[in-house]
Amino acid sequence: MMRSFFAIPTVLALCFLGYVDAFWRMNCAVIQTGRVDPLVNYGAVAAHAHTIVGGSNIGVNSTFRTLINSECSSCEIAADKSAYWTPLLYYSYPNGSFLEVPHGGSVIYYLARGPNANQTIPYPKDFRILTGDKSLRSYDSVTMTWGNAAYPGRPVADRISFVCLPDGPPLPEYPYMFNTTCANGMRAQIAFQSCWNGKELYKQDNSHVAYLSGIDNGICPPTHPIQLPTLFMETLYAVSQVPDQTPEGRFVFSQGDPTGYGFHADFQNGWETNVLADATKNCLVPDNFGQISYCPSLYASQNNGYSVNCPERPAQIGEPVHGLLDHLPGCIRITDGPESAPASSMNCPPSIPPPRIFATKDSVPRPTASPVPGALFGVAQNKYLGCYNDSAASSYRTLNAISTTNYQAMTVEWCQNWCMQKGYRLSGVEYAQECHCDNEINPTSVSGQRECTWNCGGTMTSGTGKQQICGGLGHINVYNNTDSNFDAFGDMTDTAGNAQPYSPPAGVGPNYLGCYSDGSSSGRALTGAVTADRYMTIEKCAEYCTAGIGYQYYGLEFASQCYCGNTFQNSGRLLTRDSTPNNNTCQMRCGGSQPQICGGPNVLSVYKNANYRPPMMKTPIGKYKAQACLTDPGTNGRSLQGASTTNPKMTEDMCVKFCLGKQMRYAGIEYGVECYCGNSIVESSGAKQVSCDNLNQMTCPGDKYQWCGGAGFMSLYYSSSI
Numbered sequence: 001m002m003r004s005f006f007a008i009p010t011v012l013a014l015c016f017l018g019y020v021d022a023f024w025r026m027n028c029a030v031i032q033t034g035r036v037d038p039l040v041n042y043g044a045v046a047a048h049a050h051t052i053v054g055g056s057n058i059g060v061n062s063t064f065r066t067l068i069n070s071e072c073s074s075c076e077i078a079a080d081k082s083a084y085w086t087p088l089l090y091y092s093y094p095n096g097s098f099l100e101v102p103h104g105g106s107v108i109y110y111l112a113r114g115p116n117a118n119q120t121i122p123y124p125k126d127f128r129i130l131t132g133d134k135s136l137r138s139y140d141s142v143t144m145t146w147g148n149a150a151y152p153g154r155p156v157a158d159r160i161s162f163v164c165l166p167d168g169p170p171l172p173e174y175p176y177m178f179n180t181t182c183a184n185g186m187r188a189q190i191a192f193q194s195c196w197n198g199k200e201l202y203k204q205d206n207s208h209v210a211y212l213s214g215i216d217n218g219i220c221p222p223t224h225p226i227q228l229p230t231l232f233m234e235t236l237y238a239v240s241q242v243p244d245q246t247p248e249g250r251f252v253f254s255q256g257d258p259t260g261y262g263f264h265a266d267f268q269n270g271w272e273t274n275v276l277a278d279a280t281k282n283c284l285v286p287d288n289f290g291q292i293s294y295c296p297s298l299y300a301s302q303n304n305g306y307s308v309n310c311p312e313r314p315a316q317i318g319e320p321v322h323g324l325l326d327h328l329p330g331c332i333r334i335t336d337g338p339e340s341a342p343a344s345s346m347n348c349p350p351s352i353p354p355p356r357i358f359a360t361k362d363s364v365p366r367p368t369a370s371p372v373p374g375a376l377f378g379v380a381q382n383k384y385l386g387c388y389n390d391s392a393a394s395s396y397r398t399l400n401a402i403s404t405t406n407y408q409a410m411t412v413e414w415c416q417n418w419c420m421q422k423g424y425r426l427s428g429v430e431y432a433q434e435c436h437c438d439n440e441i442n443p444t445s446v447s448g449q450r451e452c453t454w455n456c457g458g459t460m461t462s463g464t465g466k467q468q469i470c471g472g473l474g475h476i477n478v479y480n481n482t483d484s485n486f487d488a489f490g491d492m493t494d495t496a497g498n499a500q501p502y503s504p505p506a507g508v509g510p511n512y513l514g515c516y517s518d519g520s521s522s523g524r525a526l527t528g529a530v531t532a533d534r535y536m537t538i539e540k541c542a543e544y545c546t547a548g549i550g551y552q553y554y555g556l557e558f559a560s561q562c563y564c565g566n567t568f569q570n571s572g573r574l575l576t577r578d579s580t581p582n583n584n585t586c587q588m589r590c591g592g593s594q595p596q597i598c599g600g601p602n603v604l605s606v607y608k609n610a611n612y613r614p615p616m617m618k619t620p621i622g623k624y625k626a627q628a629c630l631t632d633p634g635t636n637g638r639s640l641q642g643a644s645t646t647n648p649k650m651t652e653d654m655c656v657k658f659c660l661g662k663q664m665r666y667a668g669i670e671y672g673v674e675c676y677c678g679n680s681i682v683e684s685s686g687a688k689q690v691s692c693d694n695l696n697q698m699t700c701p702g703d704k705y706q707w708c709g710g711a712g713f714m715s716l717y718y719s720s721s722i
Contacts, residue, residue, distance in 0.1 A: 023111040024283060024298060025290040028053035028075035029307035030105050033088065034317040035329055035355070038062040039128050039202065039266050045355060048134070048255040049088045049321045049329040051235075053105050055081030055270045057362045059316050064126035067270030071363035072310035075108065077292065078301040081270035084108060086188070087134070087254040087263065088321060089237050090328065094248040098325045101251065102238045105307070109232040112284040113194065114151075114218050120227050122280040123269045128202035129209055129231070131159055131192045132264025134255045137337020139175060146221035147213040154214050160263050163187040165236075170620055177260035180251050185236045190265045192231035195220035229284060233265050256332040256341060275301070289647070289654050303453030304473050308432050309460070319355035327352075368455070369466040373447070378412040379420070381483035382427070387452035388445040390430060390476040398445040398476050399428045399438035407433035407457035412468050414458060416479055428478040430471030433457045441478065443539065451475040513606045515575045515586035515599070516568070518557060525604060526555050526565030535592030536560045542607065550704075552612045555604030556597075559588040563604065566614075575603065615705045617692070617715055621656040624717040629692040630668055630681065631713050639687035639714065640668050640678035648673055649702035656717050663722045668714030669707075672698040676714065689716065 031053055037046035043061055052058050055070035062083060070081040084106060090098040112120055133140075140157045147153030161173040165184035173189075180186055193209035200208040210224040220227050239251060252258040275297050283295035292298045303309065315321065321329050328334075331348035335341040348354075371377035371384040390398045401424060406414070415435035419427035424437035432454040456470035471477050518525040528551045531544050541562035545554035551564035586605045590598035599605045619626035632639045643662040647654060655675035659667035664677035681687050692707070692715070700708035709715045 023109055023290050024279065024292055024295060025107060025109050026076045026080070026292065026302075027107055027306070028073075028084065028105045029310070030103075030312050031056055031074040031083075031310065032058055032313045032315065033321050034315040035319070035321075036060055036316055037085070037266065038083075039130055039268065040204070045317055045330075045357060047330055048332050050085040050254070050266075051088050051103070051105075052083055052085040053108075054083040056310055056313055057081075057360075058083040058085075058268075058313075059360050059362075060357060062268060064269060066362045067268060068272065069362060069364050070270065071366055073270075074105065074306055074310040074312075076302055076304065076306045077298050078303060078306070079272040079275040079298070081272075083268045083270060084233060084265065086190070086233065086235055086265045087257075088329075089188075090252055090254065090325075091239075091242045091245065092250050092252045092258070092334065093244070094246060096326065098252075098328055099242060100322050100325075102241055103236055105235075107234040107236075109230075109234075109290070110279075110284060111230040111232060113216060113230045114212055114214075114220075114227070116219060116227050117285055120229055120280060120284055122273075122276040123228060123271065124201060125269065125273065126201050127196075127269040129192050129267045130206050130264065131266075132190055132262070133340075134257070134262045134264050135340040135343070136261040137257065137259050137335060137339065137341060138261055140261075145211045145213050145215060145218075146223075147218065151213040151218040154218075156211060156215070157261070159191045159211065159215050160260070161189045162260055162263075163189065169625075170623065175261065177251060177258075180239050183240050186239045186251075187234055187236045188260070188263055189232070189234050190263060191215050192233070192265070192267060194228050194230040195224035196226040196228055197224045198226045229280060231267060252328075252334055254328060254330075254332065256328065256334045258334055259337060261337070262341065289657065291649070304451065305432070305454035309453070309455045314358075316358050316360055317355050318358055367466045369468050378479060379416040379481075381481060382416050382479045383482050385441075385478040385480055386447035387449040387471070388428075388441070388447050388476050388478055389449055389451075390428075390445065390471070390474055392474070397436065398442050398478065399426055399436035400442060401436075401438040403434060403436040405433050406435070408461055409458045410435065410470055411456050411458040412470070412477070412479065415470075416481065420481060425481045426478060427481070428471070428476040429456065429469075430454075430476040431473070432460075432470045434471070436476065443537075447478075449475050452477050511608045511610050513553070513574075513608055516555065516604045516606045517573050517575055518555070518563075518599075518602050518604045523569050524563060525568050526551075526553055526563040526606075527569055528563075528565040530564070531562050532560050533562070533592065534560055536562060536598055537590050537592040538596050538598070538605075538607070540592065541598075542609075546609045546611065550609055550612055552609055552614075553606055554609065555599065555606040556590065557599035557604050558601065559598045560591045561599070613705055615697075615699050615707050617707050617717075618652050619717075621653055621717065622660065623719040623721060624656045624660070624667060625719070627716040627718050628689040629695055629697075629709070629713045630716040631686070631688045631690060632668075632670055633686045633712065635686040636684040637682065638676055639681055639685045640664075640666050640676040641682055642666075642676075642678035644674065644676045646673050646675065647702070650675060650708055651700045651702035652706045652708065652715065652717070654702060655708075659717075660719075660722070665719050665722060667717040668709065669700070670709035670714045671711060672701055672708045674709075 033051050035046040055067040057066045057070040073081045089101040143156045144153040160175045164171045164179040164182040167183045194212045195210040212218040278297040373386040377384045388398045410433045415429050416427045419437035426438050428436040451472045452475045454472045456468040459468045545551045545564035552566045555563045586599045588600045590596040617626040642664045650673045655669045656667045659677035666678045668676045697707045698710045700706040707715045
């Protein structure tokens, strides 16, 4: 896929994800920073500083054995305890000081590429790769990958690309830091070698591996016939967060590179062998759009608490690398080029002694205590009820009586004891550090969730024994004290509890809009969705109308009816904002909660969904920009006839990436799950671009805040260049 830019030299930017259909992608947080590089400088201080993600045992003496025995991984797939590292990025001030540029870690892609993708094998144990050349300071247009007539070679320098993410339209990619004025960050991207000679697991000169002919596609050379997963790494640097930037200042990588041509990355395998083998065989080639949930072997160890469960470890090299420094770590000199940097550019004066390498004791995986719902766990007679979804809104908390936070001490037992001392029977742990109490579970909550994956702060900081789980992101582990001698109403000996039985809040909340008229003869005031329940409550109606994509308004009527909508129709007009019931407006008690008001005859108690966010067409998505909607009347076939796919979890991003992979300029989504591509709109189909405003659009099943066309029309995207 050729792309040339008006630059000197004219280069082929690495539009890596343009071909991507089959891959998986995972986020990784930082696990260590410093001059650690067990590939190039095994057992010693490395020449320059790196930022490392992955297995917690990474250090100067790391091997496959030590990595696989890491206590944890800072990547969201816990079975991957490999280590991945890239150079740190600094800002060089005119006065000679350096400030580390913040970033939160890296995104790692595993891809199946080229015509022989089905022959891809997993990385062997102790396999290691280094990609890039730290000494480069200009574009190398001479060194090429191996290729033939069918699959021509490509400059090896195209393994690197930089993307500047401004507030406005996206910019093209280049193999150097062409622009650092990036409001939304500068992303460094690099591809690894995908071909192996089948002999050595690592060689210092990296001759054991080679690139595919097209780096991000193509075939392996005859000397390296074994194809491995194509590893691709992204690191997003928050360049706009660096204060006091001046025209004389500049960004520089830790090896003294102000150009970006010397960007590089290392990989040391630490995968659980059976997991990587299964994922390579069953998940790397199928068209899965990178979603881990499509791959059972990966999904089994996925968790969204990876940065909490496996925080950054203390530096092994005793020198500062964070914050404002008076020199680059290792006293590296900045070398501008265009000539390659010398092999050693360190120049520390005698006043700066070599840093100490701190001894590190390799950790081992800590077992996790995972109770089964219905079993006793923690303090005696406390029964585990399960993992529940939990809303941050106080009225929808699973347990919403009282709560406290204590990261350093938080364990399941700590929370159970705290709630019992306050007189509450139920206790719940969440976000690794929160403890919630109540005597009843909010009926809006649902058990049986799998997102409770965050380790309790108290068991993490103790460093001994088993780890415990303390909920997760928006999810809570709930326990019930079943001791018959415990009186949850505060009569227990030595208990000053003041708990009360759970009761939904009476009256109205701050999101109450008022009592509105509703005439069935002239049409309902809210026409989005409707349900009825003999035991209706405000909470039930709110849950019904705000679930999924969610409506902007919900209203209750006749004590048992619930109506939803995004606008008020002709019959809907405000009668009063007074929440006090009266015979002329809303005065009927809710069937499921007598303290509450659920409208009245032909009048609605109306509330606004404070969390409502309307869906919209996302733009831009890479190079593609949202257009008007495209009608698809079905005359002479579809309006776009280049390629198509369907997916029950379709999103706008998914369709655009599919069409980008097919090198099509247009991408259109229809009926929520159908994706069509083409380089032109088929005129004979009768298609027209029309406004989407008055169309009955469908939300995307994979993202409720995106539109995915509708019946007989497409949400249309277009890119002027491929």
